[in-house]
Amino acid sequence: MRSAFFGAMAGYKALPGIAGWPQMVIAVFARIPAAMVPLGAMVAFTDSTGSIATGGLATGFVAIATAIFSPLIGQWVDRYGQRRVLSIFAPLNAIALLALFLAAIWGLDEAPLFLICALTGATTIPIGSFTRARWSEVTQNPKELGTAFSYESTVDELVFVLGPAFVGFAASAAVSAAPLGIAAALVIVAVLPFALTSPKRMPASPAEEPGEDAPVTRPGILMTLRKISPALIIMGCIGTFFGSSQAAITERAAEFGSPDAAGLSYALMGIGSAAMALLMVVVPDRVSLATRVLIGGLGMAVFTLITIVQGNLVMTSVMLLFTGLFLGPTLVTAFTAAERLAPKGGMSSAMTSLQASLTVGVSVGSAIGGGLAAAAGSAGAYLFAAALPVVIVFVGVILARIRP
Structure with a gap:
């Protein structure tokens, strides 16, 4: 039983050989902005407007837009490939986050603020979803795929726990809007490279051999x-x-x-x-x-x-x-x-x-x-x-x- 346990855990050693260390590291850092933004928006706009209700609404607009647009981004990726779609959304998300940061600095409120929050949520790339989609394509071994999904869930959990903690540290060490500015920077240095190194196309089935840019x-x-x-x-x-x-x-x-x-x-x-x-x-x-x-x-x-x-x-x-x-x-x-x-x-x-x-x-x-x-x-x-x-x-x- 002891050898079986260590043999199973050793399966994690194979993952970098399948996906590559650079991709795995980039994917970890690329998750952080999405983990920071909900609480970051709450803290920043509660402070800038003096209303916790406004802070809650700001977070709600981000979450709702993310929930609505994530499946649509996934459908576009299934049709046109990760690289083409994500390379469009990553810079848009960086711009939206920068606008959100400035909105907190300038004290924007009501409709203009909620519009920027919605744009931020709509352009957020669900990194964990796309890394799992990649794993399902690069390995057909059920054991390796299960190991990859376990790894991804562990990373998701840790980022989910540490992201809000990082928000608290950044907001207390600088200004309340600082986490939003950091999130925008991370999109540029991590999410954009994730997008640009994404596969161009993941075929629908082995029998299909579409042209590189032709939709299937x-x-x-x-x-x-x-x-x-x-x-x-x-x-x-x-x-x-x-x-x-x-x-x-x-x-x-x-x-x-x-x-x-x-x-x-x-x-x-x-x-x-x-x-x-x-x-x-x-x-x-x-x-x-x-x-x-x-x-x-x-x-x-x-x-x-x-x-x-x-x-x-x-x-x-x-x-x-x-x-x-x-x-x-x-x-x-x-x-x-x-x-x-x-x-x-x-x-x-x-x-x-x-x-x-x-x-x-x-x-x-x-x-x-x-x-x-x-x-x-x-x-x-x-x-x-x-x-x-x-x-x-x-x-x-x-x-x-x-x-x-």
């Missing part, structure tokens, strides 16, 4: 969404779980008189999730996707319910860590299920749609969880969060029937 027949986005609907539901539930859990732990920390500790407590769930995502490579292939989803959903539900009855912040944080141990594998499994369910030629649309589902889920979870926390305390938000993994369990039953 691709599945419609509605067909892709229908095919991957189980994975979309799982990802939407995970996003909503994230958002409601954020609201719950924020309220719980305030209840215990330590509001500043909320971020650290929540980060433990992200750390547990990232660690288990990395360890997913040791799970034997004989364990089906349905079984993984069922176990993940049940574990998330049980430990979230246990979290409700904890009488101090330390044990609450421990329960969040345990919850993350089940969340990470479920996240990885959702991407694997989408890869298997997606129609040929629709991989980029599938992966970006999953990211959009996660983004929408976080926004919905934050709104509902925040309302419940205000009305019924942290227990109300946690009860709502605990219901979401139950939905994931039902999707696991559906996956057991269709066996992707």
Whole structure:
């Protein structure tokens, strides 16, 4: 068993040989702007306008535009290739972020501000989605692909946790708008190189040999969404779980008189999730996707319910860590299920749609969880969060029937 464990973990050593170290490093840094912008916009515009409501609306416009346009960018990539599409969107996103930075400096408000926020979200490139699409094309080995997806989910989790922390550091060390300026710079030095080194074309199937610039027949986005609907539901539930859990732990920390500790407590769930995502490579292939989803959903539900009855912040944080141990594998499994369910030629649309589902889920979870926390305390938000993994369990039953 010991040798099997180390043999599985050794699979990560093969990834740089498949994708190349430069590409993997660029992809990590290219994720950071998207992780910084939501909280960065909230902090910058709350400070510049003196209204937390305006800061929240600014973040909401970014998130909604990102969720709407990510699948569309994915569809265009499926049709025309990553390099052509992303090379257009990367500089546009850098310009939009620079405009957002200046809007915070100048104190813009209302319609002009929200328009810039929408443009920022609409031009945001979902890096994690496109790296996964690349992996699915450069390796046909299921074990290597599973290892790559585990690695990508771990990177996503770490950036998701560290991005907001970086926002807090930059805003406190300089001005509140500084994170937006840093995000614009990172788009130029990381996202643009990611775009320019993207593959020109990923064929729809081995039988098709289109010309380099000729569009090929691709599945419609509605067909892709229908095919991957189980994975979309799982990802939407995970996003909503994230958002409601954020609201719950924020309220719980305030209840215990330590509001500043909320971020650290929540980060433990992200750390547990990232660690288990990395360890997913040791799970034997004989364990089906349905079984993984069922176990993940049940574990998330049980430990979230246990979290409700904890009488101090330390044990609450421990329960969040345990919850993350089940969340990470479920996240990885959702991407694997989408890869298997997606129609040929629709991989980029599938992966970006999953990211959009996660983004929408976080926004919905934050709104509902925040309302419940205000009305019924942290227990109300946690009860709502605990219901979401139950939905994931039902999707696991559906996956057991269709066996992707």
